[in-house]
Every structure is written in structure tokens, then in C-alpha cells.
Amino acid sequence: MANNTLNKNVKIGLEIHCQLTNLNTKLFCSCSADYRGKPSNTHLCPVCLGIPGSLPVGNKDAVKDAILVALALESKIMNRLVFFRKNYFYPDMPKNFQISQYDKAGGVPIAIGGHVTIQAGNRKKKVEITRIQIEEDPAKLLHQGSIDISPYTLVDYNRAGIALLEIVTEPCLKSPKEARIFLQKLRAILEHLGVSDGKLEGAMRCDANISHIGGDRVEIKNISSFKEVERALTFEIVRQKSLLSRGIKIKMETRHWDDVRKLTISLRTKEKEQDYRYFPELDIVPITILKEEIEKLRRKMPELPDARWTRFMEKYKLPTYDAGVLTNNKALGDFFEECVKIYPYPKKVSNWIMTDLQRWLHEKNVEISKSKITPQALVSMIRLIDKGIISGKIAKRVLPELIITGKSPEEIVEEQQLLRISSRREIEKLADKVLENNPQAVKDALVDEKAVHYLVGQLMKLSKGKADPQLSNEIMKEKLKSFLNK
Amino acid sequence: MQTLPKRIKGFSNRLKSFEVNHMKKPHSLSAKEIIEKVRGGELKAEDCVLSIFNRIEEVEGRIHAYVTLTKELALQKARKIDAKVKNGEVLGRLPGVCIALKDNLCTEGILTSCSSRILDGFIPPYNATVVNLLLKEDAIIIGKTNMDEFAMGSSTETSYFGATKNPWDSSRVPGGSSGGSAAAVSAEEAVLALGSDTGGSVRCPASFCSIVGLKPTYGLVSRYGLIAYANSLDQIGPLSRNVYDCALLLNVLASYDPKDNTSIRVPSQDYTQFLVDDISDLKIGIPKEFFGEGIDERVSKIIWESIYTLEKLGATYEELSLPTLRYTLATYYLIAMSEASSNLARYDGIRYGYSIDYDSKNWNEVYSKNRRIGFGSEVKRRIILGTYALSTGYYEEYYLKALKVRTLIRDDFNKAFKKFDVLVGPTMPIPPFKIGEKITDPLSLYLTDLLTVPVNLIGSPAISVPCGFVDDMPIGMQIISPALREDLLLKVAHIHEQNNKFKDYAPKL
Numbered sequence: 003m004a005n006n007t008l009n010k011n012v013k014i015g016l017e018i019h020c021q022l023t024n025l026n027t028k029l030f031c032s033c034s035a036d037y038r039g040k041p042s043n044t045h046l047c048p049v050c051l052g053i054p055g056s057l058p059v060g061n062k063d064a065v066k067d068a069i070l071v072a073l074a075l076e077s078k079i080m081n082r083l084v085f086f087r088k089n090y091f092y093p094d095m096p097k098n099f100q101i102s103q104y105d106k107a108g109g110v111p112i113a114i115g116g117h118v119t120i121q122a123g124n125r126k127k128k129v130e131i132t133r134i135q136i137e138e139d140p141a142k143l144l145h146q147g148s149i150d151i152s153p154y155t156l157v158d159y160n161r162a163g164i165a166l167l168e169i170v171t172e173p174c175l176k177s178p179k180e181a182r183i184f185l186q187k188l189r190a191i192l193e194h195l196g197v198s199d200g201k202l203e204g205a206m207r208c209d210a211n212i213s214h215i216g217g218d219r220v221e222i223k224n225i226s227s228f229k230e231v232e233r234a235l236t237f238e239i240v241r242q243k244s245l246l247s248r249g250i251k252i253k254m255e256t257r258h259w260d261d262v263r264k265l266t267i268s269l270r271t272k273e274k275e276q277d278y279r280y281f282p283e284l285d286i287v288p289i290t291i292l293k294e295e296i297e298k299l300r301r302k303m304p305e306l307p308d309a310r311w312t313r314f315m316e317k318y319k320l321p322t323y324d325a326g327v328l329t330n331n332k333a334l335g336d337f338f339e340e341c342v343k344i345y346p347y348p349k350k351v352s353n354w355i356m357t358d359l360q361r362w363l364h365e366k367n368v369e370i371s372k373s374k375i376t377p378q379a380l381v382s383m384i385r386l387i388d389k390g391i392i393s394g395k396i397a398k399r400v401l402p403e404l405i406i407t408g409k410s411p412e413e414i415v416e417e418q419q420l421l422r423i424s425s426r427r428e429i430e431k432l433a434d435k436v437l438e439n440n441p442q443a444v445k446d447a448l449v450d451e452k453a454v455h456y457l458v459g460q461l462m463k464l465s466k467g468k469a470d471p472q473l474s475n476e477i478m479k480e481k482l483k484s485f486l487n488k
Numbered sequence: 489m490q491t492l493p494k495r496i497k498g499f500s501n502r503l504k505s506f507e508v509n510h511m512k513k514p515h516s517l518s519a520k521e522i523i524e525k526v527r528g529g530e531l532k533a534e535d536c537v538l539s540i541f542n543r544i545e546e547v548e549g550r551i552h553a554y555v556t557l558t559k560e561l562a563l564q565k566a567r568k569i570d571a572k573v574k575n576g577e578v579l580g581r582l583p584g585v586c587i588a589l590k591d592n593l594c595t596e597g598i599l600t601s602c603s604s605r606i607l608d609g610f611i612p613p614y615n616a617t618v619v620n621l622l623l624k625e626d627a628i629i630i631g632k633t634n635m636d637e638f639a640m641g642s643s644t645e646t647s648y649f650g651a652t653k654n655p656w657d658s659s660r661v662p663g664g665s666s667g668g669s670a671a672a673v674s675a676e677e678a679v680l681a682l683g684s685d686t687g688g689s690v691r692c693p694a695s696f697c698s699i700v701g702l703k704p705t706y707g708l709v710s711r712y713g714l715i716a717y718a719n720s721l722d723q724i725g726p727l728s729r730n731v732y733d734c735a736l737l738l739n740v741l742a743s744y745d746p747k748d749n750t751s752i753r754v755p756s757q758d759y760t761q762f763l764v765d766d767i768s769d770l771k772i773g774i775p776k777e778f779f780g781e782g783i784d785e786r787v788s789k790i791i792w793e794s795i796y797t798l799e800k801l802g803a804t805y806e807e808l809s810l811p812t813l814r815y816t817l818a819t820y821y822l823i824a825m826s827e828a829s830s831n832l833a834r835y836d837g838i839r840y841g842y843s844i845d846y847d848s849k850n851w852n853e854v855y856s857k858n859r860r861i862g863f864g865s866e867v868k869r870r871i872i873l874g875t876y877a878l879s880t881g882y883y884e885e886y887y888l889k890a891l892k893v894r895t896l897i898r899d900d901f902n903k904a905f906k907k908f909d910v911l912v913g914p915t916m917p918i919p920p921f922k923i924g925e926k927i928t929d930p931l932s933l934y935l936t937d938l939l940t941v942p943v944n945l946i947g948s949p950a951i952s953v954p955c956g957f958v959d960d961m962p963i964g965m966q967i968i969s970p971a972l973r974e975d976l977l978l979k980v981a982h983i984h985e986q987n988n989k990f991k992d993y994a995p996k997l
Contacts, residue, residue, distance in 0.1 A: 048612075048613060048614050051839065052834045052839075053594075053612065053614070053840075054594065054600070054610070054612070054715040054716075054835075055594040055600075055612065055616060055713040055714055055716070056614075056712070057712050057747060057748050057749065058749070059746065059747060087830050089833060089878070091833065091836070091855055093851050096834065096839070098833035098834050098836060107884075107888065157838075277879055277880050279830070279878035279880075279883070280878075280883075281878050281883070284719050284720040284750075284827070285749060286749050287750055
């Protein structure tokens with residue numbers, strides 16, 4: 003599978019667009035940036051709608067966010083902030099140009115260079131960053147079905163003017179999997195910085211450039227999630243390989259990832275590549291980024307995933323792998339630390355989070371921050387096991403209820419009568435029933451130790467897993483002994 | 489509820505005949521006189537409006553200064569002002585003054601067309617900052633004036649609604665692109681007007697219509713709500729019949745606006761305080777190039793007479809050379825067209841303005857058709873040239889080079905301003921020309937901007953004041969100062985005005 007193997011002949015570079023979701027307003031106007039779930043075309047003003055005569059005024063907090071990201075990626079921050087216009091006609095652009103930045107023609111992006119270290123298999127890999135720039139998000143286009151068959155395009159301008167960071171990597175990624183790992187790491191960094199919540203729909207989007215040795219670069223647009231990035235790249239590698247194997251040359255083109263049909267479609271070839279006619283946006287006066295401002299932000303830098311990883315290993319004595327998983331998702335790491343604050347057994351907590359909690363979150367397709375489970379609830383559940391009130395097996399049934407209902411584990415145990423049965427009399431009653439219903443097994447058990455386990459299993463099943471296993475075992479053996487003595 | 493404006497299609501006959509016991513009818517009064525009389529209760533704002541609309545009814549058919557008139561709104565506003573006077577409430581700084589706005593200034597609820605078909609039916613949802621400033625000061629907006637389409641022109645002939653005529657000779661152009669505003673003020677169809685000046689669009693028509701027109705320092709007046717032609721050059725400016733009124737209007741316009749990032753934070757001041765009669769220390773520079781090739785000698789002669797008058801009043805003058813001036817036209821047009829090509833990209837007919845019926849066509853086709861039909865030929869010419877200049881491979885050669893020359897021109901002027909307080913020369917190289925005379929030859933039309941474009945490139949202010957007549961056609965004198973020295977411009981213009989009688993001449997209509 004192209005997906006899993008490193009392919010020396012493949013080069014992948016990513017262009018990531020992250021919305022700065024911590025900002026209250028759009029990049030160049032005072033419209034609320036909280037547009038998700040709002041009726042279409044309600045978060046608008048003359049500026050973000052490009053009404054004639056309106057003028058942009060920059061959001062200073064966006065610059066702070068960009069500097070924080072640049073510091074985290076160890077990029078070189080430029081001393082001058084200057085915006086450029088990227089001119090092209092497209093229905094998602096209210097002004098038919100995008101206010102962006104540019105690295106040529108007298109322009110500079112806010113930062114250049116930098117890197118993100120990822121764990122690629124057993125080794126660490128530095129993914130080189132080319133540049134970081136600030137720009138405005140275009141409007142959202144809605145199609146009926148797929149882009150190439152939809153009879154119309156609807157435009158929702160709520161998203162137009164939302165602050166974006168464009169982060170561009172060098173073409174140094176070798177496989178779709180590496181691309182996904184890098185994106186997850188980048189997302190974790192942005193989340194730890196508190197600038198972008200990559201879990202929000204469309205908050206982190208990605209275009210990918212991919213080429214084989216001997217072929218031209220192909221750009222894939224419209225990739226909406228990390229899973230999709232891996233899929234789209236895998237599809238594209240296979241498509242390109244198949245072309246190459248048939249001796250067909252790969253042309254430079256832009257392709258669209260159709261996430262319904264899971265394939266890429268050609269949007270335009272090189273002959274039709276745009277000339278964006280970049281030139282300075284003179285409505286926004288260039289400003290100087292002061293060294294003091296950068297240092298002030300550097301001092302405010304929160305802990306980043308790598309530092310947190312090390313700390314989790316040292317402070318909580320977690321294995322490398324656990325610490326890595328817990329710090330690759332800020333909310334998960336936060337959840338873990340909240341638990342450990344009130345229940346100082348990190349490994350136990352980590353085990354529950356890493357296995358059952360993660361599995362159920364995936365199963366229910368819900369992020370931990372959006373799920374109803376609280377650290378208190380998880381800890382209470384573990385304590386119920388510690389006290390012998392419920393079994394580990396029962397706990398596995400309680401956990402999904404915590405995620406969905408948000409109730410306390412005590413409530414769930416009470417409601418569903420999941421309390422452990424540890425009364426000798428009750429277990430004896432259950433044992434009698436099992437012995438009565440399984441005469442053949444009893445005969446076997448009298449001669450074969452293994453059949454005893456079967457009977458105990460039947461007892462557990464009858465109690466719906468609630469009977470104290472040790473006590474059940476004891477009682478069953480006693481009962482069988484009394485049979486022998488008869 | 490604001491009533492929507494009516495396009496001019498002949499005038500209502502229901503106007504009551506207007507009679508007051510003044511020597512002059514209100515429409516002929518200066519802003520200064522109106523403010524005094526309205527404040528003193530001698531004159532009702534409503535009568536000012538009625539008088540203006542009477543005048544409009546009388547002469548507009550021969551001038552065509554307006555695209556839209558807002559009589560009902562004006563009367564409502566006037567009655568509010570009169571009520572304030574009656575109740576002894578505090579009045580704004582321009583009570584009862586009837587002002588016309590160039591049709592590229594956004595007015596909430598009122599058609600704003602830029603005299604272009606592509607903005608057909610465009611009713612802005614907001615007011616330009618300057619419009620709000622005027623309304624706050626109890627000025628009365630009476631309508632929107634005709635202009636060259638998207639302010640691209642020097643004759644007001646490229647308007648989709650047809651040319652405006654010069655009040656001094658209806659066979660001639662009023663200048664442009666703020667030709668409607670200048671003609672309205674000159675013909676007493678408005679007391680004051682706002683124009684916009686990208687390469688001379690306030691000063692040129694002021695000169696051609698024998699009125700005062702000021703292009704303020706770039707950033708002194710907010711551009712928020714001014715529909716852009718070339719955003720690094722555009723600036724809103726006042727048009728008036730005398731220098732004092734110009735200062736009064738500038739008092740209101742010059743105001744920092746957080747909505748315009750290029751707006752300059754300067755303390756507000758009363759520009760009328762600078763209108764004093766002392767220029768004894770004034771050093772005037774006379775750029776040789778302003779009197780050189782392409783300048784009508786009769787124009788030069790008239791300007792020189794005014795310079796001699798200033799000299800007699802105590803100023804000194806000296807000639808100088810601005811060698812980079814020969815590059816200003818090329819530089820100006822490259823920059824203006826490049827910016828315009830991007831600024832005008834948004835007119836695609838999807839969200840507002842003119843659009844063909846676009847059922848079952850792709851967006852590319854719809855955009856192209858809308859723009860092909862919606863824009864006039866001069867606008868299309870500039871968009872195409874600007875697009876070309878910004879294209880890969882030409883950008884360095886044209887646009888970047890133009891920016892470099894722009895810096896050289898600025899250096900040239902800065903050097904001159906080290907030695908001189910102001911520079912003086914003609915506003916326009918020739919007297920007003922005939923309608924149709926140059927419109928078919930764009931290059932000859934561009935050449936008439938020779939003396940007005942430099943200040944837009946350097947950001948400095950400049951004023952045009954009436955300076956005499958050649959064959960009964962008005963000539964304007966241009967005074968240029970360093971950035972933010974509007975005080976100097978107004979002072980020199982004022983002294984010039986006080987020692988000449990040009991402002992007392994009115995066109996025969």
C-alpha cells in the first residue's frame with residue numbers, strides 16, 4: 003500500500019489554512035467570527051461583503067496569533083507587516099481579490115522558515131516550514147451534490163473575511179501517513195497555543211502538492227480533514243503511479259478532492275493557471291513589528307506538545323507512547339491532568355483514557371471536549387472499581403453511558419442495577435440454578451477441573467456480570483465438593 | 489423611513505414660488521452668510537432648500553449637474569434644523585447649508601452610481617464617513633452629482649448619464665471628474681459640494697467652473713465610503729464659491745476615522761483662523777515646468793499676473809525646476825490604472841448593480857457579460873491597461889518602476905519645499921474645451937492632467953482658485969503646499985481672492 007510505505011519517489015508539500023478561531027471578530031472588520039451554525043449570510047457588513055467604498059482595518063490580535071505560531075514553529079518573524087492583494091475572479095471572493103501576503107515583488111510574509119518535529123515510525127523527523135502568512139478566508143460555496151455536476155452554486159459569505167493563517171511546508175513529506183502525522187502535530191501545537199481549534203468544522207483545511215520523480219507537481223484542493231488528506235494523497239499517488247507505469251507523463255495541474263466519491267477531479271491544467279497579479283494592499287498601512295512585542299509574546303508562550311510530552315513522562319512516569327498520545331490532543335491531555343489532580347494514579351487513569359475512553363469517543367465520533375464525560379466522572383468510576391463496588395467488566399459498560407448521558411457513574415450503576423453481587427446467599431441461589439440447569443457439566447466438573455470454569459462462567463452470565471467473581475468461584479467449588487460427598 | 493430618491497426626469501411643478509426679503513436669494517448666499525442667518529433666525533433652512541430647488545428647476549436642464557436629487561430628504565432635514573432653531577437647541581457647524589455630493593460617495597438608501605451602468609440600482613446600506621460628518625453638523629444633502637464614470641476622466645463626458653455642461657458656456661465641458669459638483673456650485677444649484685480628487689478631479693472642474701476646489705493631504709479626510717478609483721491617490725475634497733466657505737467645509741471633513749486605516753490623526757482645527765491678510769514672509773516657488781511645453785500661453789500670462797499681485801502684497805517668488813515632472817503623467821496613469829483594475833474587480837453583477845439575466849449560464853460567462861455591458865469604454869480601457877501592467881513579467885517593468893519614480897517625484901517636491909512655502913502655477917494647461925473635442929482622443933485628454941497629478945502622487949494638498957478668464961472662459965490658479973499645510977494654501981488663496989474680483993463673477997444662466 004502506498005499509504006504505509008515510504009516512497010522515495012514521492013514528494014508531498016502541504017499548504018494548510020487554519021482559521022484563528024480564538025478571535026472574536028473577522029480579520030478586517032468587526033463582524034463576529036462565530037459564524038458556525040448561524041443562518042447563511044447573517045454575519046456580514048459592508049467590509050467583508052466588499053460593498054463599494056468600504057475599507058479594511060486589520061485585527062491586531064490576528065497578528066499576535068501569527069507571531070505566537072511563528073515562535074512555536076521557530077520561524078523567522080519579519081519586522082514588517084505588509085498585505086498584498088491576490089487578484090482572481092471567483093464567486094467565493096466578494097471583492098474578486100483576496101487580501102493576503104506575498105513573498106515576492108516587495109512583499110514579505112509575516113514569518114519564514116521554521117519546522118515541526120514529528121514522530122514518523124520509530125524516528126523523529128523535522129518537517130520544514132516554508133512560510134507563514136495572514137490572509138482572509140473566502141466565502142463558502144455550497145453545491146448540490148458534487149462540484150462538477152451541481153446545477154448551481156450558493157454562496158454563504160458568513161465565512162468571508164475570517165482570519166486565516168496559511169502555513170506552507172517544503173515538499174519534504176514522503177507518504178500520506180507522514181502528512182497525517184504532521185497535520186495532527188500541527189493541530190496539537192495550534193491548540194496548545196490557543197489560537198485555532200482544529201476540531202471545528204473547516205477550521206483547518208489543507209491543499210496538497212504531490213509529485214513523483216519524473217512528473218510535474220499536482221495540487222489537490224478541498225481536503226477538509228486529516229483522514230481525507232491521507233485518503234486523497236493515497237488516491238493521487240496510485241493515480242500518478244498508474245499513469246507513469248503506462249508511460250503517460252504527469253502534467254502540472256490543479257485537482258479537486260471529491261470527498262463524496264473519494265477521488266480527485268481535474269480543475270485546471272497549467273495552461274489555465276492563474277496570474278494572480280499580486281500587488282500591495284494600500285488601504286492597510288504597513289506596520290513595523292517591534293522586537294519588544296515579539297519578546298512579550300515569547301514570554302507568554304504556553305507549554306507546547308513536545309514539552310508536555312516530556313513532562314508527562316517525567317512527572318507522571320508514563321510510557322513514551324502514552325505521553326505522546328495524551329499530548330497530541332490538547333483536550334485529552336487536559337482531561338488526563340484534571341483526573342490526576344483528584345486521583346493521583348496516572349498510569350491507571352492513562353490506561354482508561356488510552357483504551358476504552360478513546361475507543362468509545364471514536365465509536366461515538368465525538369471529541370472529548372464535546373462529550374459529556376467529566377474528569378470527575380471517570381475518576382469516580384475508577385474509584386468504584388477500587389472499592390469493589392463494580393467490576394472492571396461492568397465499568398466498561400458504564401463508560402459509554404458517561405460519555406453520552408453525562409450522568410455520574412453512581413447514578414448509572416444505580417439505574418441499571420449494576421452493583422456487584424457479593425452476598426453469599428444470593429450467589430448460592432445463582433449457583434444452585436446453574437447446577438440444576440447443567441447436569442452434564444456438573445458430571446464433567448466432578449472429574450475435570452476445566453468444566454468448573456464453565457459453570458462459574460454460566461453463573462457470571464446469569465448475574466449479568468455482577469456477581470463477585472472470586473466469591474462465585476469459591477461457592478461453586480464448595481457446591482461441587484458437597485456433590486462428591488453425597 | 490427614508491424615501492427613495494427620484495432620478496431626474498424633468499422637475500416637479502408643484503414648487504411654491506419663493507419670495508423673501510433679501511437682496512440675494514438664499515441659493516446665492518455664501519455658506520458663511522447662510523450659517524449666520526439660520527443661527528440668527530433670519531432665514532429658515534427650509535427656505536434655503538426651496539430656493540436651491542427653485543434654482544435647480546430653473547437651470548438644471550441646461551447644466552445636467554445632478555444624477556439624483558433628494559428634495560424630500562432635504563426638506564425633512566431642513567425642518568428638523570428649523571425646529572432646533574425654534575427650540576433654542578444647539579446647532580451643528582453647517583446649519584442649513586445645502587450640499588451636493590459626488591455620486592461616488594456612499595449614501596445610505598440613496599442611489600450611488602459612480603455615473604456607471606454597472607452600479608445600476610445600487611443603494612448603499614451605509615453612509616460614507618464624510619456624509620455622516622455633514623449630517624451631524626446640520627448640513628443638508630440635496631443630491632448626488634454627475635461625474636466621469638468611476639471618476640475616470642477630466643471632462644465629465646464619460647458619465648453613463650451623459651455629459652454635464654459648463655455653466656459658463658454650455659457647449660464646453662465643466663472639467664472632471666467632479667464636473668457635476670463643480671457645475672452645481674458654480675451655477676448656484678448648491679452652496680457647497682464634495683468631489684473626489686485622484687489626479688485633479690476636484691481642482692480641474694473648480695478651475696473650469698471658476699470656483700474654489702481643494703484636494704486635501706492624503707489621509708486628512710476619511711475615504712470610508714468613497715468608491716475607490718485608485719485608492720493610494722483618491723482623496724475627498726470641498727468645492728465652494730469662495731475660500732472662506734472652503735475652510736468651513738474642511739473644518740468638518742478633516743477628522744480622524746478609525747474605519748480608514750490611512751486616516752491621519754491630527755487635532756481638529758478651525759481653518760478659517762488662517763485666513764489673514766499677511767503674506768509678508770511667504771516664499772513662492774514657480775516650477776518652470778508648469779509654464780513650459782503644452783501650457784497655453786494665455787493661461788500662463790494670467791497666472792503670472794496673479795503672482796505679481798502676491799509679490800506686491802509682500803510675498804517673494806523664485807523660479808525652480810522639478811525635473812521629474814516629465815515622468816508624472818506616465819507614473820500617475822500606470823499606478824492609477826493598476827489600482828483601478830483591482831478596485832473595480834468586484835463589479836461582477838452578482839451581489840449588486842447591473843446584471844444580465846443569468847439563468848443556466850456559468851459564472852465566468854455572467855461576469856464577463858455584466859462587465860462588458862456595465863462598464864463604459866474609458867473604464868474598460870483603464871482596467872485592461874492596469875491588468876496588463878500588473879501581469880507577470882510586466883509588473884517589475886511597469887508597476888514597480890512607477891512606484892520608484894513616484895518616490896523620486898516626492899523627493900523632488902520635498903527638496904523644493906525646503907526652500908519654498910508653496911508652489912504656484914496653473915491648475916489646467918488650457919481653458920475649458922468643447923464637449924466632444926477630446927473624448928475621441930484619450931491621450932490628449934490625459935495630457936490635460938499634467939499639472940494636477942503630481943500632488944496626488946506625493947500626497948500633498950493643493951487648491952485651485954479662480955484667477956481670471958481667457959476668451960470669457962475661467963482659468964484657475966493652483967497652489968501646492970507640503971503635506972498637512974492646508975493652512976498655508978487657504979491663507980494664500982484667501983489673500984489672492986481678497987485682492988481680485990474673480991469670485992464676484994457668476995456665469996450668466
